[in-house]
Amino acid sequence: xxxxxxxxxxxxxxxxxxxxxxxxxxxxxxxxxxxxxxxxxxxxxxxxxxxxxxxxxxxxxxxxxxxxxxxxxxxx
Numbered sequence: 286x287x288x289x290x291x292x293x294x295x296x297x298x299x300x301x302x303x304x305x306x307x308x309x310x311x312x313x314x315x316x317x318x319x320x321x322x323x324x325x326x327x328x329x330x331x332x333x334x335x336x337x338x339x340x341x342x343x344x345x346x347x348x349x350x351x352x353x354x355x356x357x358x359x360x361x
Contacts, residue, residue: 321355
């Protein structure tokens with residue numbers, strides 16, 4: 286999966302908002318490919334650590350637009 290916008294936030298669980306997620310787990314780099322593990326209801330679980338042991342959820346799209354390009358077999 287590849288972020289289409291700068292500053293896309295990685296969250297601890299799908300649909301986490303600023304009010305209930307505390308701070309973002311990470312900010313994803315626009316244009317960089319991240320390993321995708323699963324999608325759920327417009328959200329994607331991405332891995333961020335080289336060993337594949339850290340990750341979180343990023344919004345694929347919402348009413349504001351598309352934020353994440355998901356590869357074949359995913360929810361694009």
